[in-house]
Amino acid sequence: MTTEQLNGTFAALADPTRRAILARLTTGEATVTELAEPFAVSLPAISKHLKVLERAGLILRSRDAQRRPCRLRAAPLGDAAEWLVGYRQFWEESFDRLDTYLQELHEREERDGRK
């Protein structure tokens, strides 16, 4: 997973409408129209949200051109793996940055200590 994808996941989940769409999809697949129903927003706006969710790999859309029902992406890797999406990359990169920063701090300390 790249940083860009990670940002995509975070950004996708950060929006309440998108979270609500995901919540709806846990009860089964739905069309755009069905998904738009509870929201006071236009169909194109919902479509936009769905595109974000799709790009983040959180939902799948059928190729059925007429209905294009959406469903949650299956979780073949299980709960823990799903949960890890995002966090692993987050910590890998954070700890790499910490590593570099600690070296800087260490060098700075040694330099100052020897003055």
Add this chain to the structure above:
Amino acid sequence: MVASSHTLTVTTPSDREIVMTRTFDAPRGLVWEALSKPEHMREWWGPRGFTMPVCEIDLRVGGAYRFVPKGPDGAEYGFRGEYREIVPPERIGWTFEFEGMPGSISVDTMTLTEEDGKTTITSFRLRLGGAARRGAPVGDGDRRRRDLRPARRAPGEDAGEHRVADAVNHSKPYGRESDP
């Protein structure tokens, strides 16, 4: 600077636990500083290319923290929680909540051990559940949730039951300080 060969290892003892370990070429006291002080945290916490415009730490048991890393595209992501355990320079524990998924809380404990001048961080993360069971695709983990919930409620957790309804009624991202 020579790149460190130390890498992150991640294991998942159960559906709700993540254990991460990573070794650093630095004494424990220094790693502790980097984990507990805002002027240091803001220098490394977050993915590559991120900055941290907001980094508030009230370092005491029950004290709150809030981090808002900012991505290269300018998007900000709030994280918050409170400190549960502070044992310098050995162990630090806190609750962790991504503001983008309110109610989905985990408890993290980082243990620092030093050997030959190198420090290993072992991070144990226990997911308490919350938003996840209301449909976020990050897992379910509902069944054992109540048993694992700590005696003291994590911030925001009590509001969890109504999150989806709230989400439907408010279409602003975050719904908190990060609103423009």
